[in-house]
Amino acid sequence: MFQPVESAILNIALMALCVLVSVIFLGVLHNVPPNLRMRVIMVVTFIAGLYYPLEFFIPDGTVLTPLRNRYLTPFLNPIGDAVAVMAAFTVGIGITNLCIVHARNISQRREGWGNSVVFFISMILMFVVTLANHYAPNLFCKATAEGMMTPVQAAFSIMFDGVYTALNATVFSLLAFFITSAAYRAFRIRTAEAALLMAGALIVMLGQVPVGMWLTHWIPDESIFRFLRFEVLSEWLLANINMPAQRGILFGVWVGALAMALRIWLSLERGGYFGRQF
Amino acid sequence: MRVSRISDLILTTLSRFQQVDRRIIYVLVWILIGFPIVAPHVGIHLPVLPMYPTRAARSFFEAVESVPNGKVILLACDFDPGTLGENGPQCRSVIEHIMRTGKKFIIMGLDQVGPTIAQAYAEELAKKYGYKYGVDYCNFGWITGGQMFLERMCRDLHAAVKQDKAGTPLSEIPMMKNVRSAKDIGLVVEFTGSGLLPLYIATFNAQFGVKLAQGCTGIIGPEQFPYLDTGQLSGLLVGLKGAAEYEEMLNVVGGGKRAMLPQSAGHLLIIILVALGNIGMWVARRAERR
Amino acid sequence: MEHAQLIHLLVIGVVSALILYGILSSLRGKELFIRRLAGIDAIEEAVGRATEMGRPILFSVGLGGVEIETFQALAIASYVARLAARYRNRVIIPVIDTVIYTIAEEALREAYAEAGHPEAFRPEDVRFLSGSQFAYASGVIGIMNRERVAANFFFGPFAAESLILAETGQSIGAIQIAGTASILQVPFFIAACDYTIIGEEFYAASAYLSRDPIHLGSVVGQDYSKIALAAFTLAGMIVATLATRWAELNGLLKFLTGGQ
Numbered sequence: 001m002f003q004p005v006e007s008a009i010l011n012i013a014l015m016a017l018c019v020l021v022s023v024i025f026l027g028v029l030h031n032v033p034p035n036l037r038m039r040v041i042m043v044v045t046f047i048a049g050l051y052y053p054l055e056f057f058i059p060d061g062t063v064l065t066p067l068r069n070r071y072l073t074p075f076l077n078p079i080g081d082a083v084a085v086m087a088a089f090t091v092g093i094g095i096t097n098l099c100i101v102h103a104r105n106i107s108q109r110r111e112g113w114g115n116s117v118v119f120f121i122s123m124i125l126m127f128v129v130t131l132a133n134h135y136a137p138n139l140f141c142k143a144t145a146e147g148m149m150t151p152v153q154a155a156f157s158i159m160f161d162g163v164y165t166a167l168n169a170t171v172f173s174l175l176a177f178f179i180t181s182a183a184y185r186a187f188r189i190r191t192a193e194a195a196l197l198m199a200g201a202l203i204v205m206l207g208q209v210p211v212g213m214w215l216t217h218w219i220p221d222e223s224i225f226r227f228l229r230f231e232v233l234s235e236w237l238l239a240n241i242n243m244p245a246q247r248g249i250l251f252g253v254w255v256g257a258l259a260m261a262l263r264i265w266l267s268l269e270r271g272g273y274f275g276r277q278f
Numbered sequence: 279m280r281v282s283r284i285s286d287l288i289l290t291t292l293s294r295f296q297q298v299d300r301r302i303i304y305v306l307v308w309i310l311i312g313f314p315i316v317a318p319h320v321g322i323h324l325p326v327l328p329m330y331p332t333r334a335a336r337s338f339f340e341a342v343e344s345v346p347n348g349k350v351i352l353l354a355c356d357f358d359p360g361t362l363g364e365n366g367p368q369c370r371s372v373i374e375h376i377m378r379t380g381k382k383f384i385i386m387g388l389d390q391v392g393p394t395i396a397q398a399y400a401e402e403l404a405k406k407y408g409y410k411y412g413v414d415y416c417n418f419g420w421i422t423g424g425q426m427f428l429e430r431m432c433r434d435l436h437a438a439v440k441q442d443k444a445g446t447p448l449s450e451i452p453m454m455k456n457v458r459s460a461k462d463i464g465l466v467v468e469f470t471g472s473g474l475l476p477l478y479i480a481t482f483n484a485q486f487g488v489k490l491a492q493g494c495t496g497i498i499g500p501e502q503f504p505y506l507d508t509g510q511l512s513g514l515l516v517g518l519k520g521a522a523e524y525e526e527m528l529n530v531v532g533g534g535k536r537a538m539l540p541q542s543a544g545h546l547l548i549i550i551l552v553a554l555g556n557i558g559m560w561v562a563r564r565a566e567r568r
Numbered sequence: 569m570e571h572a573q574l575i576h577l578l579v580i581g582v583v584s585a586l587i588l589y590g591i592l593s594s595l596r597g598k599e600l601f602i603r604r605l606a607g608i609d610a611i612e613e614a615v616g617r618a619t620e621m622g623r624p625i626l627f628s629v630g631l632g633g634v635e636i637e638t639f640q641a642l643a644i645a646s647y648v649a650r651l652a653a654r655y656r657n658r659v660i661i662p663v664i665d666t667v668i669y670t671i672a673e674e675a676l677r678e679a680y681a682e683a684g685h686p687e688a689f690r691p692e693d694v695r696f697l698s699g700s701q702f703a704y705a706s707g708v709i710g711i712m713n714r715e716r717v718a719a720n721f722f723f724g725p726f727a728a729e730s731l732i733l734a735e736t737g738q739s740i741g742a743i744q745i746a747g748t749a750s751i752l753q754v755p756f757f758i759a760a761c762d763y764t765i766i767g768e769e770f771y772a773a774s775a776y777l778s779r780d781p782i783h784l785g786s787v788v789g790q791d792y793s794k795i796a797l798a799a800f801t802l803a804g805m806i807v808a809t810l811a812t813r814w815a816e817l818n819g820l821l822k823f824l825t826g827g828q
Binding site for chain 1: 298300303304306307308311327328329330332333334358359360361362363391422423424426427429430433434437438496499500501503504506507517519522538541542544545546547548549551552555556559
């Protein structure tokens with residue numbers, strides 16, 4: 001729809017204009033009575049939320065289809081670009097908020113303020129090393145041989161692969177211990193339903209590992225008793241017992257999501273953060 | 279008398295199993311899972327257990343094989359280091375399969391780290407299969423914007439993405455010359471530990487009819503079965519077992535297969551502990567009733 | 569299928585109409601019933617127990633940012649805070665998102681003010697720990713152990729760290745109540761917590777506590793729409809089965825499946 005124009009001055013001018021218009025608009029909005037402000041927000045929310053449902057839900061072959069094709073569908077790409085830009089802004093907002101929160105911890109010497117100092121050091125160090133690795137990997141010296149890393153690349157590798165990736169995976173791996181202790185403590189058969197659940201869990205667990213498969217591998221593949229093999233039983237349980245239940249849950253989840261979306265779109269959502277508190 | 283003392287001793291011992299200290303459990307987990315992982319590095323060779331690929335894994339394999347010539351495969355690497363243990367071997371084995379079939383592929387991800395990890399796998403395997411970046415594969419990197427951006431990609435890839443991870447415009451990447459939209463993508467493969475599949479179903483599959491396959495972590499596996507049943511997913515790899523099944527079909531021994539022994543040990547430990555806990559509980563109850 | 573078919577429009581239209589009908593009925597004053605949720609009733613018990621023991625309460629609002637599930641969790645956190653504030657007991661709220669941090673701080677401050685004990689509010693009880701999932705989990709279990717909390721509440725969107733949090737709370741002997749719409753985490757909470765509110769009960773919980781007509785109406789409207797969807801599924805099953813016998817029904821079947 002719009003052909004991109006390569007011009008730094010135009011881009012900067014447009015950005016400045018957008019900022020100016022936004023500041024004026026927000027300033028005006030801030031100074032009007034709360035009722036009017038709410039009404040403006042409700043109208044803007046409704047109009048903004050109207051585009052995608054209209055564009056998608058007007059079917060082909062109706063009287064409205066030509067209007068959809070002419071006035072709605074051509075805007076899909078620019079609006080998609082705009083949404084992507086807004087999503088990218090949240091990265092900046094997140095970092096800004098992080099810095100404000102941790103700076104406040106340090107300035108007010110709140111409990112654990114030392115961790116906030118560590119946060120700033122880590123963030124700045126990672127930021128600098130990542131930028132250097134991307135834009136100037138040969139900052140101090142070039143790699144001397146194939147497969148060798150420069151100091152900057154090595155620093156990035158140590159911080160990312162050695163620290164960040166390893167720490168993330170380590171904490172995640174705690175789950176192995178916790179699942180074992182939780183399963184041992186909680187899986188007690190006190191009722192018939194619990195026995196059924198336990199039998200199902202046993203079959204699925206054994207069907208997930210080669211040892212379980214090995215236990216029943218002697219049952220011939222072509223025989224009528226093939227269904228007694230752990231992996232076959234496990235797959236049957238997952239596909240025929242688990243799946244309908246998951247489908248039912250999915251129905252509920254998506255209906256709930258639709259209800260939420262309707263409440264937000266029509267500005268019906270309530271809570272202290274939407275203007276009223278209970 | 280003696281017999282009753284022995285039987286009392288046995289019953290007392292069994293009833294203690296209902297309250298095993300969690301620290302003992304943690305040590306057992308550490309030994310049983312850690313030993314098979316460490317053993318090869320100290321010269322102890324443990325057997326690689328045979329795998330029997332499930333229908334879902336075989337469908338995944340066939341989906342990759344049946345991608346038409348001239349179309350590319352999109353690898354959506356939506357995982358982070360936390361799920362690297364499961365998604366990593368899946369991703370690596372699928373990339374190896376794609377390279378064996380000589381098909382071109384694109385790496386991207388809705389997570390920041392996934393595309394970087396996948397790129398490392400691709401670079402390592404590219405030496406073995408003679409793949410060249412830009413000609414046979416490329417990496418769009420981290421994509422922001424969620425479903426709306428995916429939709430944008432489906433309609434006009436070049437306008438949506440513009441440049442690859444290294445900043446090269448797509449128009450200058452040889453393999454992207456004939457890849458303009460979802461119509462040029464033969465299969466989307468997603469690797470994830472979170473519930474992002476509906477985004478791809480709502481865009482690539484529902485709107486543009488592109489086949490989907492997924493490699494997911496074990497914990498979200500059960501949730502994906504409805505999509506497999508309706509045909510929205512053409513194949514599914516669940517957890518490390520899925521990776522091991524894929525490696526079995528490729529006839530390689532990778533991270534998935536090597537992890538089957540520790541995973542088996544872990545599962546067996548849980549089963550034994552649960553059994554002992556229940557035996558202990560029943561024995562204690564019977565003793566109380568007496 | 570770049571655009572919806574007529575059947576999609578019909579289904580979404582019916583579902584949305586039923587939800588809005590529920591909301592409008594409630595706004596017009598119709599009495600709507602939501603059954604008692606055991607987990608919600610246990611909240612008072614848990615707060616009371618923590619107060620008797622003289623130990624603080626921990627309320628985790630999950631991993632979400634600015635989204636509805638987190639706001640629902642904050643609504644329940646406000647309720648818990650008001651209960652605790654009556655007895656000047658502390659409620660520690662660790663958060664993962666900086667925007668939610670400011671909202672949670674405000675909600676906690678208001679709760680203490682409404683209970684008549686504004687001086688009991690401690691700003692450091694709302695803690696932004698980290699933006700990263702497992703760093704957040706590490707921070708929360710650290711707080712549990714150091715502060716020796718007596719009651720844990722886990723409400724909101726959770727992922728893999730749910731078991732880490734719940735199992736640690738179990739190990740320190742805290743009474744634990746969880747509520748999440750993240751279905752995959754429910755088994756872990758059930759194994760490690762005393763009470764668990766599952767799936768849509770979580771959304772119903774805020775309606776149950778607040779008695780807000782819009783929330784109540786929405787929950788009831790969702791139930792109506794699920795009945796309608798079940799009826800539609802049944803109709804589709806019958807048509808698909810009969811179409812194997814009578815080819816004339818293939819046209820209707822194609823319409824019902826959106827031409828696929």
